[in-house]
Amino acid sequence: xxxxxxxxxxxxxxxxxxxxxxxxxxxxxxxxxxxxxxxxxxxxxxxxxxxxxxxxxxxxxxxxxxxxxxxxxxxxxxxxxxxxxxxxxxxxxxxxxxxxxxxxxxxxxxxxxxxxxxxxxxxxxxxxx
Numbered sequence: 001x002x003x004x005x006x007x008x009x010x011x012x013x014x015x016x017x018x019x020x021x022x023x024x025x026x027x028x029x030x031x032x033x034x035x036x037x038x039x040x041x042x043x044x045x046x047x048x049x050x051x052x053x054x055x056x057x058x059x060x061x062x063x064x065x066x067x068x069x070x071x072x073x074x075x076x077x078x079x080x081x082x083x084x085x086x087x088x089x090x091x092x093x094x095x096x097x098x099x100x101x102x103x104x105x106x107x108x109x110x111x112x113x114x115x116x117x118x119x120x121x122x123x124x125x126x127x128x129x
Contacts, residue, residue: 022103022110029080029103033071036064042110044102046088049073049081056081 030037033056040058048057056077060068073081084102091107092099103110 022105025080025084026103026110029077032074032077032080035069035071038112039064042103045100046085046102047100049102 026037026041029035030041033041035041035058040063043062044056044058048059050057051073054073055070056073057070058068060066063069071077081102088099088102088104091104095107097107099107101109
């Protein structure tokens with residue numbers, strides 16, 4: 001299945017995570033992009049999101065094969081990123097500081113999944129919670 005078809009399929013099934021649920025957003029992000037969560041999604045920073053160019057990129061040296069990578073911002077991915085940006089801006093206003101990470105827990109970088117929903121080996125965003 002193509003990335004575009006996959007994004008269309010999954011976008012209609014996405015539950016909203018109104019409180020900035022990093023685990024759900026990371027799971028959907030990784031599901032859509034195929035990126036690894038701990039080494040590629042968790043440390044993702046806003047500087048790596050190219051809104052104008054329409055790509056999210058991983059810098060050389062940050063991937064398993066040490067090569068950089070770029071992924072197009074699909075409508076489903078844009079929804080995740082916009083949701084994260086809105087949550088990030090709220091946290092920044094409350095804390096009075098800049099938060100560089102896309103995926104964070106109230107300003108602190110995500111270092112591991114602590115949701116039991118995401119911990120299963122065969123978990124996917126479409127599996128029941």
